[in-house]
Amino acid sequence: MRLSRAFLPTLKEVPAEAQIASHRLMLRAGLIRQTSAGIYAWLPAGLRVLRNIERIVREEQNAVGAQEVLMPTIQSAEPWRQSGRYDAYGPEMLRLRDRQDRELLYGPTNEEVITDIFGQSAKSYRELPQMLYQVQWKFRDELRPRFGVMRGREFLMKDAYSFDATYEAAVASYRRMMLAYLRTFQRLGVRAVPMVADTGPIGGNLSHEFLILAPTGESGVFYDAALEEQDWLAQDVDIEDDRSLETFFNQVTQSYAATDEMHDAQAWEKVPEAQRREGRGIEVGHIFYFGTKYTESMGVSVTGADGAPFHPQMGSYGIGVSRLVGAIIEASHDDAGVIWPDSVAPFRAAILNLKPGDADTDAICEQLHAADPEAFLYDDRSERAGVKFNDADLMGHPWQLIVGPRAAKEGKVEVKRRATNERFELSVAEALAKVQTA
Known part of the structure; x- marks a missing residue:
């Protein structure tokens, strides 16, 4: 969504x-x-x-x-x-x-x-x-x-x-x-x-x-x-x-x-x-x-x-x-x-596009969203990054998939675990595997 x-x-x-x-x-x-x-x-x-x-x-x-x-x-x-x-x-x-x-x-x-x-x-x-x-x-x-x-x-x-x-x-x-x-x-x-x-x-x-x-x-x-x-x-x-x-x-x-x-x-x-x-x-x-x-x-x-x-x-x-x-x-x-437990969360993950309009970030966000459009909430709004971070924490998605232009050029995604605030920089495939199988 x-x-x-x-x-x-x-x-x-x-x-x-x-x-x-x-x-x-x-x-x-x-x-x-x-x-x-x-x-x-x-x-x-x-x-x-x-x-x-x-x-x-x-x-x-x-x-x-x-x-x-x-x-x-x-x-x-x-x-x-x-x-x-x-x-x-x-x-x-x-x-x-x-x-x-x-x-x-x-x-x-x-x-x-x-x-x-x-x-x-x-x-x-x-x-x-x-x-x-x-x-x-x-x-x-x-x-x-x-x-x-x-x-x-x-x-x-x-x-x-x-x-x-x-x-x-x-x-x-x-x-x-x-x-x-x-x-x-x-x-x-x-x-x-x-x-x-x-x-x-x-x-x-x-x-x-x-x-x-x-x-x-x-x-x-x-x-x-x-x-x-x-x-x-x-x-x-x-x-x-x-x-x-x-x-x-x-x-x-x-x-x-x-x-x-x-x-x-x-x-x-x-x-x-x-x-x-x-x-x-x-x-x-x-x-x-x-x-x-x-x-x-x-x-x-x-x-x-x-x-x-x-x-x-x-x-x-x-x-x-x-x-x-x-x-x-x-x-x-x-x-x-x-902080939703995984089993009851409304969405398993939020995809945060930190620079809508950037070709690399848009492409990776679309790829992530297509992997599970029902379970992943794609924040595609033209809002400041801080607004997106605050809303994602407020809504309590178990995972956040954060895509910015620097990491996107290298095909990377920052993955944040809401409950622990742990962060990982992973490839798109690794990020999806972590979020979908955890």
């Missing part, structure tokens, strides 16, 4: 309403624009980041056997009355009526809808287990939305739901999803630590939240360094074997990790001092096991092997996809701008 033709409206000034780094940088880098309180439009570069996160989330959900569905954003109030949550949920739920005076709501979550859908279809234990997920917009009417996409009213979320015949099978599903989450966050280029959590209005008695470590996190966290040293992608876990899942789960949960609210000073003292870590964290995911809370209250049952009906066991699993964009920036930025 050529920057001269792209809709990437960067801002030089820091917006007055932005209180935290991610909000400031998302506005300045042209990722989002606010349309009303707590509601944002996603501009092309921001949407590319959102789609990259969605892709990784989907791949890891599919890898543990979850199947994708798509549920409506507008829900009937009736299933929520059946579960008992319609009145209990609170003012964060946006309630409305249609022209025939039917009570509706803009879904903040989907336990009731998915339980109703499952109950209409599943009749026998032979149809279990099932794990269904979606990536869908949700709405919670925050009284004071702030911090940009970190605490907005409308947000994109991945929510998954498991249905199992027994407690043991439900716990295996829970462990399978925990593995998927740890692998997802590692692929996104961030460290996310699983913490025992309160189940809140979702219900149940087994719950973990996942916090990205960032200095500006809203929660204080204490954890064993072993949790950040693990390579979850390399873990040899058989997702179809309950014993393998249990070994993995014990490895995770036996390492100390807690937020301020759940911190146990006595347990913390048992962690070797060299392994103790303290910091701040931003919640980006939450998983729950809650048994028959919804299937029982909504009258959903299937026939068992003995012919008797039973209520399937359930769990739910959420990842804040749009929240992750802000959280990643909070964990990965500097004074100059965003």
